[in-house]
Every structure is written in structure tokens, then in C-alpha cells.
Amino acid sequence: MTKFTVNDKPVSTETAPDTPLLYVLRNELELNGAKFGCGLGQCGACTVLLDGQAIFSCLTPLAAIEGRKVTTLEGLGTIDNPGPVQAAFIEEQAAQCGYCIPGMIMRTQGMLNENPSPSEEEIREHLNTNLCRCGTHMRILRAARRAAGKPPADEAALAERSAT
Amino acid sequence: MNAFAGPSMSRRSLLSAGGALVLAFSLSPRLAEAQKTEAKVSGTGKLPGSLSDTPYLDAWIRIGEDDSIAVFTGKAELGQGIKTALIQVAAEQLDVDLKRIVLHTADTGETPNEGYTAASHSMSESGTAIMNAAAQVRAILVARAAEQLGMPATQLTVENGVVSGGGKTLSYGKLVGPDVLHVKARPHSPLKDPKQNTIIGKSVPRVDIPGKLTGAVAYVQDLRLPGMVHARVVRPPVYGAQLTRVDTAKAEGMPGVVKVVRDGNYLAVLAKGEYQAIRAMNALDASASWSGGIALPKKDEIYAVLKGLPSHDTVIQDKGQVGAGRGGTAVKAAYHRPYQLHGSIGPSCAVGHLDGDQLTVWSHTQGAYPDRDAIAEMVGMPQDKVRVIHMEGAGCYGHNGADDAAADAALLATKIPGTPVRVQWMREQEHRWEPYGSAMVVEASATLDGSGKITDWVYDVWSTPHTTRPGPAGSLLAANLIAKPFQAPYPDPIPQPAGGGDRNAVPGYDFPNSRVTKHFIAQMPLRASAMRSLGAYMNVFSLESFMDELALAAKIDPVEFRLQNLTDPRGRDVINLAAEKFGWKDWQRKGPGHGRGFAYARYKNLAVYCAIALEMEVEREAGHVRILRAVAATDSGEAVNPDGIRNQTEGGIVQSASWTLYEEVDYSTQEILSRDWASYPILRFPAVPGAVEVHIVDRPGEPFLGTGEGSQGPTAAAIANSFADATGKRIRDLPLSPEKIRRTLEA
Amino acid sequence: MKVVFGIVAVIVILAAAALGYALSPSAIAAIQPPAPASFQQAEVKHGAELARLGDCNTCHTVKGGAPYAGGYGLETSFGTIYSTNITPDADTGIGRWSEAAFARAMRQGLDREGDHLYPAFPYTHFTKLSDPDVKALYAFFMTRTPVKKAARDNDLPFPLNWRPVLAGWKLLFFHPGRFQPDAKASDQVNHGAYLVQGLGHCGACHTPRNVLQAEKRDDFLEGGEAEGWTAPAIAGNAMPAPKAWTQTALKDYLTGRYAKDHGVAAGPMQPVAQNLSEVPQSDVDAIVAYIHPGMRQGNAQPANAQASAAASGSSGQSGQGAAIYAGLCARCHEQASPSRYSEGLNLADSSALHEASGRNFVNFVLAGVQPPEGRAGPFMPPLAGSLTDGQLTALADYLRQAKAGLKPWDDLKDTISSVRKTALAAEAQPQS
Ligand code: FES
């Protein structure tokens, strides 16, 4: 039996401890935010927060979750009341198919938890673990900048980069 | 009486239906009647767009007595934002608020058959159909209001679905009696004057984004049916291998396992828990032995192999007199493209359910109807007993594993009647088994006269097929593997003007003498099918790279050179706009390794126009390219949702940058080696462009030209051209990978 | 003992420093930056290969920054030393350096003005370079893209920030002189020795250092440190690898491929392997020919998994460590992995688990291994957020016993926190 919290609600499961968190979130708790993309820690579609830090839920087994605090996309806000990072992504219309976006949002949230005012380089480095196949990167970057309270436009980022 | 008055009601229809809402239920059989059209790109008849295949207005728009408004499309949301654009079009012509419209997408049980959602046809086919249907529905209802209010229709006004005149009002719901909308569309519709548009042309936020970003059920991957079991398939090591031995006992004994399915070379496991299914899949895989299978070509000889295979050759353009011994400077070049992956971020998934004699499959297929037909054939059920419902998946960019996963779900559902089965492919299964974008070879030669005019143009393209979609059962992996297999059908080339491997092989420029030949290679060393923009990606890359090589030889500025050879005014407009917004004229080279490039194409020579100017820095030590800025100008005809066009164009540019800089399927003669993102690298954030700008030329009232596939080819060529400008060296073989760049610059 | 030696040394150094200061070497006249065209193509190309063998790019380029423009911070036990701009920029780079000045820097650790260079720049190895190689390197660097970027000041305490001190350090620890081939050895082995001792400066990481950061010459390649990683012994008896290295495995490892029974190059060794994959293979073969005979033995005792694992509860098969291993690691490290690039080493064969310190193990788990941008290559995901220090310790304890048959590392808690710190520091590295 593994006990932990998801979005501040206590959870316990009898599922085998070597089972990755992703499958418990999706199938037992019926949370859609974390997605399956590779199961290898290569794409970030499954990203959630564990004690506030972004992790790959497709790899991290229940055995490592015991007593810890999990936050999923659903924990950031609702469709009527989206959290600040979600709002920034909606504002920038940062999605095509949108499949990678929950992971991007969680990764951005994880970054802001550690570093509230990231530089353009730091944002790009931090999102390096997450893949998008639709090529929505420019909008994801704009949304991440907006969420970090920076001017979202590409030009602003260009200026910042050439300044350093 | 008003020219657009609705038809007076026939007795039959009055008797036949008990009110508007009933239509929704009574429609399916009638649709089946009305739709004897098999899988094909639809929308080619007399009536506007797809109305020509599905003429009944109530197949597209249904209004309930409760004023509910349902709009139906046979197209599917693939992440291109089609839902939002179609709702805009309907709301505009119906004069109702966006939020009132409920859009139903591809579902063989309730929507029109519009073939595939592909080739950027959705707006021109479905958008056009819905726009015209909506305008005609509005006219019919207004005419009925005129009758009931005893006033001429011209004196009535409509606001948010409520018709008023002489102080009285009637809502659409009150006006829409039984079967009122079950009438055939007319060739001409009372469309609004584009100048009056209040919704079309606005960047309306995408209707699907908020849900997707807050955890709503948005993808087929999120579908959970009561009692659903999780399935995983075990595939052969290589195409055509035979399953010689497998020990199912171990897997069957594992926790949660419900069933192990073996049907010829088809292997799968069903379990209660998803991870239990994965564990069992691994055990089953480990216990299976395979023999034989098709040997793959040597990767470093692939282009020679392709040219060596039998090909069906067609001259697709023969203009003027090529090679009439004109003098001048002769220029020659050959270009190559490797196999490339769709590489959807979410591997293919589907849910199947055999309930009594009714088989339902939820799939992110691009062609619900054609996939339904193929599945029905495979499982040996009548088509009307099989229903395929489209549900979104991750972006597919063409024919990926979607239809095959749907076939898996259907087949497995028949093996466990009554129980819904969810099949999720693993990452390496998607990488290894999806049909790739075909490897291609292009050879081009041209002659320049003294004044820099192109007097001769000769262009040859070799490619394996660019569509092997369902259709017949044999196009489904599962159907090839089962004990009574269906053979993969002999692939047909897609004819011009659209073309497949030869898409955009015919230059859009006005060359006096030009011969273009396509060499269609039916045999597929690696499984291939439609990948975003098909042959256009490679042909535009080659053609526009070659144009730059010619401009260089003629010592003419590349933008100037293109304009000199192009008369199409809309083409010239996007070229000029992109050049102007980029600042082409007074661009300055910052130093060595800094360069700029330009490219242009009209997709399929009949759809969206796109020109791209791009600048980059080449870091020669590590062979890295850094795209500083890409500026695009597009003309998609009437722009329904400008931000949607920008979104797709930005995406096309970044995705094409990834294809062009990094991507190449890796394989040995025994097996596919690209199985994950470590063995098939794609663009990551640190390397995406510094800035991407998209400028739209809006053409109110002009036909919709689509957008999704306009930017890939121009991006590839703009990258190659700017690399050549930055380094003085040209790379003609895709991709421009770090290793290739390093070697090229060191040589 | 160390301390006493340290004190004596410091006195000697200061004395010598004063002396060194008195007769400090003179500047070499500045020149007009030579035109790139004035160098032979072939020489430049050879220089490019040598630059890779010397890993110049690794220390003289910051992440995402202009190649060879410097600014990379090298952590030492004394403080941080920042690499300089070695592009041919006239004002901030080496554009005004003559070949003589360049050669003197490489071989005597003096810049053009005659100031002493910190041995973080491995002239203690480069001094062995042949004339033609120095010439080729000069040709290569003088034909790079010049970048205007001033060097950043080092963070060093007094008196170390006083360069004349280095005169004393050199007096004690610097042994100038060309490479001396071993008459009894083959040309290939001698070429390998030349590369390893000279340009490759393998000893800079793989040879232990004394309190004053000088390599202990008698313990050549017997194990050192590099940027928060252990640079394992690649000679002598302290080699951690349980299984013997074959020549093939060594070559695979050195060129960034998966080495059977040993795994892949990671941490500071990853860029080295990337570079070695881009030099003439004859050079790599020579390095192998020289290094391999010294590392034939596998040294660790074979693990008696069950017995030792059973021993302790928390780290036994039933414990948290075992559960985490089964869920987090086994998929790639035990089952057939989907892609050859995510193939995991059987951890019973892992050097990291057999080392005296848990550093590399912790580094591997927290940072993983990822191929460079746009290239295919070995992959292990970064797992820093997945495991708490306690969980990581449980995993380590379990693996040490179950896979290596050794008792747990005792100082692991500190190791973990220091590795986590270094990781943060690395993220904070100045960029472009
Ligand atoms: S699904 Fe977890 S990283 Fe790809």
C-alpha cells in the first residue's frame, strides 16, 4: 500500500510499488493531465510536480512516491479558474494538438518554483527535457515568458539574448 | 416571393418525421443512402465544397425546437484548429453567437463522409460546405418567418438566431418545423457580403484549448469505458517476419492478465491494469521467436537502391522545347531526402468495443469512413455494423499509426465480445511501425542565357508512394499479420495537379521550356505513406535550392531572381511582403557564419501561397545552426481565423526546421534502429529559432486555400539557402545535421 | 603530514615567488593579427583535429556561447578559474599573439605579456607537444572566428590571485620538456603515450593531486577528480571496473558509444568522447594501445548478491531500495531495452558502484546522460526530482550490496548534497 497526496488530497493505492506514477494518475485517479509519450524519460509529456519539482511520472515508481506531494495539471487550476501558468498558455494560444502542453505547463511551473525570474537561456534550458512535435515551441516560450512576468514577444527575448 | 424562400413541404416529409430533433436519430440510414461515395478526396462536384457529395442541408446543420444548433463535419480536429474555424464559418452565416454552436466531427454514425482530413482540404471542402449550408439554412428560416409574420424577408432582421420584424420575433427553433432542413442544397447561396463579416476574419480563441490545458477528456487516450481492459501488441522484429514459437503461458499467468491473443503472426495481450499489460507484453515479447522477414536496404546506398528499382515514369510537364540546343550556362544538381518520421508525441491509441453485433472504434484516424470500410473488411462485418468515431490524438502530420491502432482495437474487441479494449502503442512501436515519409531523389538541370533568364528547365523526381492509406483491409498492419492475412494493395500514384511524390515538382515559375518527369516506385523498401505536405517538402526544398544556385550563377539577388520568373500576382505579393518585413534590401552580414536565405512556393501550385525569409548563424566548430529569425508571408485566401493561420504556419516552420536540420530514420539491413528520441533526435528548445513572424495577406471573399502544409517546403529551402549564404558551401542532402555540417565545412 | 608539507611548500613558494617576480619573464611583442589566408589549409585541418584531441573547446567555450571565446568557470579547491578568450580577436583574444608567444604559453605557461598562467590550463602536459603540432594548433586558432569578449576575473583568495606566486608553484611542480618516446615501445604505443601525456592531458583529471593541486607524478592515472565527478583510476591497482576492459570496449567508450560491460562516458568525460569520435581513428587506436595494457584486469570481487542483500533489511530485497530499483531502474538495466541508446548496463558491472566514493553513482542518477543537441547517442534520463536524499541513499545501499557485494558508502549524505549543489552551480554557469 502506497500513501501520498495528489493535488493536496490524500491518496492510497494497493497497486504494485514498481508501477510508474503515470498509470495510477491516469487510470486509478482518472486524471488526464499527465500524458504517455515515451515511457522513457525522453519527452516530458508525463511531467508532474513531486514536492514541487518537475519529474517524469512515466518513470517514477510508486515506491518513490510514498509520503510525498504530487501536483498534476489539474492541481494548477480549472477550466473556469485556470492557474497563472495555464492562463499564460491560454493567453498565448500555445497549443496545436496540445498533447505536449500539460507537460510544458508543469515543467514551466517547476522552473518558476525554483527560479521565479529565469533568463531566456534558462527558460530554454529548463524546457529542454520536453518535446513538442507540432512545432508550438515559439508560443510555448512566449507563454513561459509571460508566466515568468517577462515580455512574451520573441523580439524582447532576442534583445535580451544579444544583450548578454 | 423572396428568391431564397425555402421549398414548400412535401406531404411525405411531414408524415415521415416527428419533429426536428428526431432527424438526428433518423439521419444515419439516410446518410448511408446519400453517401455511396467511397474513400476519396471529396468536394469535387457541382455544389460548393463537400455539399456535392452530401447535398442535404440537415446532414450539416440541425436546429432543435429548443434552439440548439448542431453543426456536422466529416473532418477531424488534428490540432490544426479546424473546429474553431468551422464554428466561426457557421456562426457567421447563421447569424448566431459562436457559443451556441455544437460541432460534431468525423463519426461514421452521424456526420457526412468527407474522406480524409488531409492535404489542407478541410476549409476548402468542409468549410465551404458549412458556410454555404449555413447561409441557405438562414435563408430558409428567414423565408418561413416572412410567411408567418406576413412581411417580406428583406424587412426582417436576424440577431443571434432570432428573426424580428414588425415588433414580433421568432427564434430559429420555432421556425424549424419537421424536415424543413432535409432539403438538397442549391448551387448558389445567399452568402453575406464579406465586408459585413463580424466573426470570419477574427482571431477567435481556439475552442478546444482551455479544456486541453486544464485536464479535460480531450484525446482518445483519455477515453475510459466501464469494464475497459488495456491491450498491448507485440510486433515482429521486422516487416514480414514469421512467428515460429511463443510461450503464452508465462504472460497468461501474470497478474491482471485477462487474455493473450495469437492470430497467425499477430500477438497481443489484454490486462486489467495498463502497466500489467506492459509487463505481460515484455514477457510475451521475450518468449517469442521469429524467423525470416524482409531484408532492408543498406542505409548508405538507399538512393542508388531507389533509382535501381522499377519505376513508372510520367512526364508531368512538357512545355516549349527543352534542350533545343540553346547556348548559355548549364547548371546541374542532385538532391536527396532520407526516410523521415511523423513521430507523433503521443503514440497511436484506439478503443474498440463489440457490443452485440455492433462494433464501435474510437480512433484518431484522419479518415473515419475509409478506416471503417477497411476494418469492416478485416473483421468480416457489414459496414453498417461498424462505427468509427473520431476522437483526437496527438498531432499526426499525416498517415501515422492511427489507422493501424484502430485496427488493433477492432480486432482485439472481436476477440473479447462485450468488453471495451484500449490499445496504446509503445514509443518504439510507433517509431518502428508507422509508415514513414518516403526517401526521395531529385535531379535538376537548367540553362541560363546571358541576361540571367532560365531558358531550359529539366527536373526528375524519384519516390516511393506517398499514400498507402486505408481503403482496403490490406493497408492495415493487423490485417497483414493475422492467420488469414490480407495482402497490402498495390499502391497507386496520386495524379497531378495535386500529386504525391511529384507534389510541387512542376515549377510555379514561368519557364518557357520545361520538362518535369516523375518516377513512381511502387515497391517500398521501408513502409511509407502520407507525411505532412507529401512530396512538396522535398520538391520545394530542391526546386528552391536550385533557384538560389541559378540566381548565384546569374549574379542576381535571389528575391529579385524569383520575381523575374514569376507572374502570379498573389505569389509576387507574398514574396514582396516577406522580403519587406524581413528587411531583405538593407540586411547586413554581421560577420562570418552569418547568412540569410529565401524561398517561396504555392502549395500544390493551387493552394496556400507561402514565402519565407530566414537568417542564421552557423557555428562551424560543432556544426550547429542557430536560426535567428524566420519571417513568413502567407495567403490562404479568405482568412477565417488569422491567429489559427499564424499558429499553423509557425508550427510548420519549426517542424520543418527539425526535419531539415536533424531528421533521418536509421536502419540496418535487419531492422529499424530509430526507436526512440535518443536514436531519432528532433529539435529541442535551446535550438528553436530566436523569432518567428508570420504575416498574412487576407483575401476576403476569396476561396479558402488551407494552411497546414504551406510552410514546410519553403522553410527547408530557406534554411539550405541561408546556410549556403553563411558558409559558401551548399548541402543538397537532407538533413543538414551537425555531423554533416562539420564535415562539409572542414573539407 | 600533509599539513606540514603544505606549510613548507607555501614558504618555499612565497620565497621563489619573490625571486620569480624579480626576474619575471619579458613580454613577447604584439603582432598584427595574421590573415587567415596566410595559413595552409592542411595545417588548419590538422590543427582542428589536435584541438579536439586537446579538448580545447570544452574549457574555452561556455554552454551556448561562441566557440573558444572563454568564460567557462573551472572549480578548484582554491576557487574558480575562468577560461580565457582564445579566438584571434585583437583586443580580447589572442589575435596579437605571435606563434612564439603561443608556443611559450603552451609549453611554459606564460601569456604574451609574460605573466604566469594558472595550471588549470594544462601546460604541464602541453609542454610535451611537438613543434609541428604547436604550429598546427596556432594555425587553427588564428583562423577561427574572432569574438570580442573580455576574460572574466578569477575568484581566488590572496595570495593565489597574485600571479607571481605561480613562479614558485612551477619551480616545485612544473617539469618542462618535449615528449620522450620509449625506444622499446611500438610507434603506435608511443603516439598513444604522446597524446595521453601531452595534448589529451588525461592526467589532469585521472591523476590524483597533492594539496597544492599538483598531479602526483608517481600515481600517474591512478584516479583523480573532475568537476564533481570521480575520474576513476585507468592504471594501477585501484581500477574500479569489475570486468576486464577489452580493446574494443575501450575504443567504444572513448568514442561515446556503449561499451560492453562498462557503459557509456558521462559527466566531464562525455565531451571528451564526443571529441574523440571526431578525430582520426588511428589516434584513438593509439590511445587504446597505450592505455589498455595497463587496465586489463577487472578488479572488483564478484558480488554475492543474495547473501549480501539479504544481510540488511532496509537495503535487502524487500526494502525501499530494492523497490525503487525494480520500478525506476530495472526497465532499462535488466530488461531488453527498446533502443540500443537506452540500453542500460548490468549494474553488477558498474564501475560507479565499485568506486570508493558514491560520487559518480549519484551524478549518474541525478543528471543522467543525454546526447548533444541534434545527435543520436546514449541516453539516461535525469532523475534529480524523482528521489529524495533518503530514497537515493536506500537505492545506493541496496545496489552496493545486491550488485557489488560491498557495504554501503558511509559518507553518502554529504556526497549527495554536494553533488546537488554542484549541479545547481553548473546551471548557474555564465552563458554566452
Ligand atoms: S512519457 Fe514520460 S518522458 Fe515521455
Ligand code: FES
Ligand atoms: S502541441 Fe502538439 S505536440 Fe506540442
